[in-house]
Amino acid sequence: MPRLSEMDVSVPCPKCRHPTRIKARDVRPGLPVECDACGASFALTEEDLERLQKGLDDLTQTTRKFGGRSA
Numbered sequence: 001m002p003r004l005s006e007m008d009v010s011v012p013c014p015k016c017r018h019p020t021r022i023k024a025r026d027v028r029p030g031l032p033v034e035c036d037a038c039g040a041s042f043a044l045t046e047e048d049l050e051r052l053q054k055g056l057d058d059l060t061q062t063t064r065k066f067g068g069r070s071a
């Protein structure tokens with residue numbers, strides 16, 4: 001089972017909607033993010049955090065369901 005802290009998550013850039021990848025372990029309110037498409041700087045919002053957390057929860061459940069035997 002992969003460690004969540006070593007996974008990447010993506011947040012949509014508020015300017016160009018490009019999904020910008022960040023480390024799951026770096027996710028926290030106000031984290032400064034730089035879009036790798038348009039170069040815009042923005043900070044993670046509570047809304048982003050909630051959505052990311054939900055995604056990680058879903059991922060964890062999926063991993064449990066399908067990855068039980070794998071290393």
Ligand SMILES: [Zn+2]
Pocket residue numbers: 013014015016017018035036037038039040
């Ligand atoms: Zn952008």
